[in-house]
Amino acid sequence: MFDTSKVGHSFPPFTIEVERCKIHELALAIGDDNPIYHSREAAQAAGYADVPLFPTAPTMFTFWGNTKFVSNLVNLGVNPMAILHGEEEFEYLAPINPGDTLTGMTTLVDGKTRKGHAGSMDILKLETRYTNQHDQAVLVARTVVIVRG
Amino acid sequence: MTTNAQVPTKVYFEDVQVGDAIPRLIKSSVTHLQLVRYAGASGDFNPLHTDPKIGEMLGLGGIISHGMLIMGFVGQMLSDYVGPTALRKFDVRFKGMTHLDDVITCTGTITEKFEADGEARISGRVKAADQNGDVKLIGTFVAALPRRNAAQ
Numbered sequence: 001m002f003d004t005s006k007v008g009h010s011f012p013p014f015t016i017e018v019e020r021c022k023i024h025e026l027a028l029a030i031g032d033d034n035p036i037y038h039s040r041e042a043a044q045a046a047g048y049a050d051v052p053l054f055p056t057a058p059t060m061f062t063f064w065g066n067t068k069f070v071s072n073l074v075n076l077g078v079n080p081m082a083i084l085h086g087e088e089e090f091e092y093l094a095p096i097n098p099g100d101t102l103t104g105m106t107t108l109v110d111g112k113t114r115k116g117h118a119g120s121m122d123i124l125k126l127e128t129r130y131t132n133q134h135d136q137a138v139l140v141a142r143t144v145v146i147v148r149g
Numbered sequence: 150m151t152t153n154a155q156v157p158t159k160v161y162f163e164d165v166q167v168g169d170a171i172p173r174l175i176k177s178s179v180t181h182l183q184l185v186r187y188a189g190a191s192g193d194f195n196p197l198h199t200d201p202k203i204g205e206m207l208g209l210g211g212i213i214s215h216g217m218l219i220m221g222f223v224g225q226m227l228s229d230y231v232g233p234t235a236l237r238k239f240d241v242r243f244k245g246m247t248h249l250d251d252v253i254t255c256t257g258t259i260t261e262k263f264e265a266d267g268e269a270r271i272s273g274r275v276k277a278a279d280q281n282g283d284v285k286l287i288g289t290f291v292a293a294l295p296r297r298n299a300a301q
Contacts, residue, residue: 022190025186025189025190026190026191026221028186028190029183029186029187029189029190029191029218029221030187030218030221030222030224030225031176031177031183031222031225032221032225032228034225034228034229036233048234052232052233052234053233053234054221054224054228054233055221055224055225055227055228055233055236055239056217056220056221056224056239059191059192059193059217059220060190060191060192062192063191063192063193064191064192080195081195081197081207083195084243085215085216085217085243086242086243087240087241087242087243088216088217088220088240088241088243089238089239089240089241090236090238090239090240091237091238092236092237092238092239095234142240
């Protein structure tokens with residue numbers, strides 16, 4: 001069971017620079033060959049100022065930006081091998097462009113333990129709020145993880 | 150809330166009706182190499198997604214895809230439909246695991262047209278399912294669309 005005293009707790013903020021090459025790499029891995037994700041020139045030819053943010057690119061901010069992400073979960077009493085991804089939500093508040101530096105802060109907004117026939121499971125809700133180098137709020141990412149007991 | 154002056158027009162607000170189907174996206178089958186590439190790109194190196202021994206050990210019948218790869222497929226469908234900078238919200242709930250060789254089809258429907266924050270917006274629901282019709286995720290999105298006769 002996770003550490004319920006940590007509900008409401010925020011982890012130390014992390015920063016990440018938005019990189020064109022990572023958006024390119026992510027689009028390739030997903031199998032999207034839309035040229036707007038593959039070069040600035042192609043993006044501009046299509047009418048964008050620069051390579052736009054692929055819709056699920058914020059997932060990279062969590063794993064590559066927050067080097068403490070897994071240890072944060074371990075500190076909550078969670079076994080990373082027992083995690084299932086329940087839900088994910090992105091709320092895009094303002095444009096995010098290559099070269100931007102984002103600061104993210106993750107809060108455990110809610111957590112419950114459910115007991116069922118097969119054992120117990122923890123349901124944790126994490127919210128990460130991102131601001132850019134101008135202190136503008138640019139993105140909110142909300143994640144529900146399910147931890148099998 | 151800022152509007153994106155740079156958004157290239159993909160579809161106008163006036164041309165969308167509630168009930169319209171979003172052009173579906175059928176992906177190539179999920180391969181082990183794709184999961185390796187996706188792990189590297191996303192930074193999620195959970196061995197569940199790349200090491201067959203771990204998947205077998207955990208009783209999952211082999212490696213399973215990152216849920217976020219499937220959300221990425223739906224993201225591609227929305228990017229093709231309205232463009233990435235039109236999105237205001239995108240959320241999914243994962244319903245089933247995706248295995249190697251699964252062929253995922255992404256679909257969606259427009260559910261609402263409304264105005265908010267000075268923008269003309271649409272809402273829709275989305276789904277990703279495999280070749281057997283097993284649903285991998287369901288979700289919703291909100292996008293801001295340009296008007297055909299925008300006042301300057």
